Amino acid sequence: MSSPLGSSGAVDVVLALGSNLGSRRATLDEAVAALARAGGLEVVAVSPVVETVAVTVDGPDPSAPRYLNAVALARTTLDPDALLDLAHRVEAELGRVRDRRWGDRTIDIDIVTMDGVLRDDARLVLPHPRAAERDFVLEPWLLLDPDAELPGAGRVDALLAGLRAGAADADMAVAVDGAAGAGAGAAGAGADAATGAEGAER
Numbered sequence: 773m774s775s776p777l778g779s780s781g782a783v784d785v786v787l788a789l790g791s792n793l794g795s796r797r798a799t800l801d802e803a804v805a806a807l808a809r810a811g812g813l814e815v816v817a818v819s820p821v822v823e824t825v826a827v828t829v830d831g832p833d834p835s836a837p838r839y840l841n842a843v844a845l846a847r848t849t850l851d852p853d854a855l856l857d858l859a860h861r862v863e864a865e866l867g868r869v870r871d872r873r874w875g876d877r878t879i880d881i882d883i884v885t886m887d888g889v890l891r892d893d894a895r896l897v898l899p900h901p902r903a904a905e906r907d908f909v910l911e912p913w914l915l916l917d918p919d920a921e922l923p924g925a926g927r928v929d930a931l932l933a934g935l936r937a938g939a940a941d942a943d944m945a946v947a948v949d950g951a952a953g954a955g956a957g958a959a960g961a962g963a964d965a966a967t968g969a970e971g972a973e974r
């Protein structure tokens with residue numbers, strides 16, 4: 773089967789998605805579908821969905837609406853700026869309002885890594901500077917790819933184990949659902965670990 777990207781110049785990217793407002797699961801699915809529809813990006817696989825406690829600027833907040841988080845693996849011919857523009861466009865389409873840092877949001881799409889790209893400027897930092905500390909990124913990523921590595925930080929399984937060893941709230945990720953974006957290479961790995969997030973929209 774031929775790739776919609778053709779054969780030239782595509783690189784692997786890892787995208788982290790999160791939603792803690794509205795119909796979270798539907799929004800994640802719509803975000804994956806919108807990314808998959810966009811020119812220059814092919815969604816290869818999507819992780820199971822993990823329900824997580826909101827991390828705010830003051831730390832984990834069990835009283836805030838919980839997030840559904842997922843990770844998507846994709847291939848793209850877009851350059852990093854164009855990929856960030858696409859992420860922002862999809863966020864805007866899905867009602868993302870930027871008010872507070874780490875505030876509640878219908879959808880957040882972060883670029884975790886882009887193969888071979890190291891970048892650090894006001895607009896974009898790659899790999900994502902906080903991915904290594906975020907169980908809400910590492911857990912779904914690991915479910916999708918047990919051999920995943922975060923460039924410059926190490927294996928995702930080791931990073932997650934380190935976080936869990938250090939965290940009093942090691943069970944912040946409270947439930948695992950099926951993969952987001954079914955039909956876009958969604959992976960079912962880890963769905964057996966579900967503890968009831970299915971239909972958990974409130």
Ligand SMILES: Nc1ncnc2c1ncn2[C@@H]1O[C@H](COP(=O)(O)OP(=O)(O)OP(=O)(O)O)[C@@H](O)[C@H]1O
Nearest residue numbers: 873874880881882883884895896897898899900902
């Ligand atoms: N790797 C990256 N992925 C996405 N945005 C990035 C990245 N590096 C830098 N940014 C910049 O961060 C800005 C703020 O992004 P956003 O509002 O999604 O932040 P946030 O999700 O609240 O916090 P965080 O960046 O810690 O995830 C974006 O407009 C973008 O310019």
Ligand SMILES: Nc1nc2c(c(=O)[nH]1)N=C(CO)CN2
Nearest residue numbers: 790824825826827839874908
């Ligand atoms: N649980 C959880 N907390 C967050 C998340 C997220 O995706 N999941 N995203 C944030 C900003 O990117 C801030 N806090």
